[in-house]
Amino acid sequence: MNVLGTHLTMLIGPTVPVPAPPPFLEALDTVTVTHSDEGRSGFQMTFRAGRRRSDLLDDPLLSSPLLRPFNRVVLVVTFNAIPQVLMDGMITDQQFSPSNQPGASTLTVTGEDVSIMMDLEEKSVEHPAQPEAVIALKIIASYAQYGLIPLVIPPPTIDIPLPIERIPVQQTTDLEYLQQMAARFGYVFYVTPGPAPLTNTAYWGPPVRVGVPQKAITVNMGPHTNAEIAHARYDSLATTFVTGRVQDRRLNETVPVQTFASTRPPLVSQPAWATQPQARTRQFRQSGLDTAQAFARAQAETDASTDQVVEMTGELDASRYGALLQPRALVGVRGVGYSYDGLYYVKQVTHTIRKGTYSQRFTLTREGVGALSPVVIP
Numbered sequence: 001m002n003v004l005g006t007h008l009t010m011l012i013g014p015t016v017p018v019p020a021p022p023p024f025l026e027a028l029d030t031v032t033v034t035h036s037d038e039g040r041s042g043f044q045m046t047f048r049a050g051r052r053r054s055d056l057l058d059d060p061l062l063s064s065p066l067l068r069p070f071n072r073v074v075l076v077v078t079f080n081a082i083p084q085v086l087m088d089g090m091i092t093d094q095q096f097s098p099s100n101q102p103g104a105s106t107l108t109v110t111g112e113d114v115s116i117m118m119d120l121e122e123k124s125v126e127h128p129a130q131p132e133a134v135i136a137l138k139i140i141a142s143y144a145q146y147g148l149i150p151l152v153i154p155p156p157t158i159d160i161p162l163p164i165e166r167i168p169v170q171q172t173t174d175l176e177y178l179q180q181m182a183a184r185f186g187y188v189f190y191v192t193p194g195p196a197p198l199t200n201t202a203y204w205g206p207p208v209r210v211g212v213p214q215k216a217i218t219v220n221m222g223p224h225t226n227a228e229i230a231h232a233r234y235d236s237l238a239t240t241f242v243t244g245r246v247q248d249r250r251l252n253e254t255v256p257v258q259t260f261a262s263t264r265p266p267l268v269s270q271p272a273w274a275t276q277p278q279a280r281t282r283q284f285r286q287s288g289l290d291t292a293q294a295f296a297r298a299q300a301e302t303d304a305s306t307d308q309v310v311e312m313t314g315e316l317d318a319s320r321y322g323a324l325l326q327p328r329a330l331v332g333v334r335g336v337g338y339s340y341d342g343l344y345y346v347k348q349v350t351h352t353i354r355k356g357t358y359s360q361r362f363t364l365t366r367e368g369v370g371a372l373s374p375v376v377i378p
Helices: 022-027 114-118 132-141 174-183 291-306
Strands: 006-013 028-036 042-049 072-079 082-097 105-113 148-152 188-193 200-205 214-218 227-234 240-247 254-258 268-271 280-284 310-317 330-334 342-354 357-366 368-371
Touching: 006 022, 022 028, 022 042, 042 072, 042 082, 082 114, 082 188, 105 114, 105 188, 114 174, 114 188, 132 148, 132 174, 132 200, 174 188, 174 200, 240 291, 254 291, 280 291, 342 368
Parallel strands: 148 200, 214 330, 240 280
Antiparallel strands: 006 072, 028 042, 028 342, 042 105, 072 082, 082 105, 188 200, 227 310, 240 254, 268 368, 310 357, 330 342, 342 357
C-alpha cells in the first residue's frame, strides 16, 4: 500500500531540463507513458489551454519555448518517498485543439525516449574487424550527451570478421543497425530511463529472464488484491522450430541445422516446445555463414517464437501496488491458478496519471503454463 502518496515531478528544457514552472503543472491534465520491449517508448502530456484577457497574441502554453520540438522532458514518479525515473525523452509532436467552450481547449504534447536521436540520420559506415558487441558499444558511446550508459551482453558466438573475408557495413540509422545486429542472436536493443534523472541505460543483449522478480501482481486475494486480469491467452501456433542445411563458408562443407528447444532460462514447468505434440517448422535458408553463425541464428528464431506462447494482460492499481512495474524484467503473478500463476516477462506497461488516479496497464508473456514454484514473492 502506498501510504505516503504518489508525486509526479517534471523536468523540461532545451539542453539541460529544469523543473517545470508552476503554471505548467497547474495546467497539466493527463500524462500517459508507454514502455515496450519492441520499438521506442513514448509519452503524451495533455494540458488544459485557454487565453485570458491579458493574452492578446497567443495561448501562454503555445508561446512558451519549453514545449518546442526536441526539448527534453524527464518525468519522475515518487512512491513512498522513493523517486523513480518514469520517462526521459524528446518532444516530437504538438496538437492544439481549440474549443468554443471556456476552459475546454487542450494542448497535447507527444514525444519518444532519447533513442529517437539515434534514428534521425541514415549512415553508410564500415566497421572493419569488429564483432557485433564492439560495434554496439562504439555506437552507444557516440550518444553520451544524452546520458546513455551502455549495457552490452556479448552473444554466445563471437565471429570477428577478417577484413580479407568481409567487412560489416552499416546502411541504416544507428538505432536500426543496433536492432538488426541484436535480432541475429534473438537479442534486443532498447533504452530505458534511469537509474538517476538525466541518465539512461542502453541495453543490447538477450531478453531479461533472470534476476529478482518485482513486487507480485495479485488478484482474487481480498485486501491484498492490486490488479485486474483482462485475459490470459495460450497461442499453440507460436512455437517455431528451424531445420535445414548450410554450406559452411570456411570449411566449404554442407552441415545440417536443426533446433529442438528454447535456450531461454525457463519460467514455467510446462513449456510449449516440450509438451505440445505439434509445432511449426521453418526451413533455414540463409547462406554465407559458418556453422556457428547458422546455428546461432536458427536458435535465435526458435527462442523468440517461444517467448510469447502465453500472453496475459491486465491493469494495476498503482496506489495499491506502490511501485513502478518495470518492463523488460520479471514479475510474479498469484491468485489466478496453477496454470497461469508464476513468473512472467513484462513486455509492455502503459502508465496513465491524472490528479487523484494512477493506473498501469500491462502485457506479460512467457513460454508455457504451470508455475515453477508454489510460492510467489509478494
